[in-house]
Amino acid sequence: MTKIFKIIATLEGISLLILFFIAMPLKYVWGMPQYIYPAGMVHGVLFIGYVFLALLIKEQQQWNFKVMLIVLLASVVPFGTFYIEKKYVK
Secondary structure, three states, X not given: OHHHHHHHHHHHHHHHXXXXXXXXXXXXXXXXXXXXXXXXXXXXXXXXXXXXXXXXXXXXXXXXXXXXXXXXXXXXOOOHHHHHHHHOOO
């Protein structure tokens, strides 16, 4: 389960970066909104998977409330899931 969480965390982080640094500039700077929906959809699915898997492996990883809160908040910060994967997932 931990290996799957690491993969989803990486993919979720990449999808957030694509959404923020590729799809959104394409929409707001160059007027090309057609990339927001697919990037947003992929990111949304991966975000839900990340949160779901984090809740599942909470006990296995022995995360207390503070660590769990950090893990969940990191999913909305660019590069946050990469940090979580390296620091908190054993």
